[in-house]
Amino acid sequence: MDTNNAIDIFAALAQATRQEAFRLLVANEPEGLPAGEVARLLAVPHNTMSSHLAVLARAGLVRSQRQSRSVIYRANLDAIRDTVQFLVQDCCGGRPDVCQPLLDSLQPCCPPPANGASS
Template sequence: MDEIQTIVALAALAQSTRLRTFRLLVEREPDGIAAGELARLVDVPQNTMSAHLSTLAQAGLVRGDRQSRSIIYRADLDRFRAVMLYLLQDCCGGNASLCAPLISDLTPCCAPREAQTR
């Protein structure tokens, strides 16, 4: 991950429909969501959703897999992780204690689904 790739990814997420779409795709991992269903859930026309998905895909944040007549979209969590790690590299000038609260806040939200339902 480099600065340009990070800027492209962040720019793709810097629009409300794309951010809602990406968050919805993250929620639906690993199953993904068909493009038409995404448009319905986010309440935008299909052609508008297609443009948003194209922007997210060009940024590497989503990928689409054709299944029969539908394209199922999924969040690319590896790419998203790389963006977040790029932002956190050399966090706080190497002072780990300054980043500890951030890391602590992130940890509970990312528990595996099996652990969340227990």
């Protein structure tokens, strides 16, 4: 990732509805949501939501796939990972002890099941 990619991502997320839509799509990974459902859940007109989703897609934050008559949108989690890595690539001047609290806060919301059990 370079500075221009990061700026595109931040610009796309610098609007409340787009940020809400992206967070909603993250919460609905890996299935994603139809564009109309995103619009309904956020109480945004369909044409307005289409514009917001297009901005997120151009920034690389979401991907879409046609399924029958619907367009399913999914969050591009790799883009967020790459953005965070870009932001902290030179973290703390090589002092991992200073960076550890930040790294700990980035742990996944859904840790693997205990004892190697699968769900």
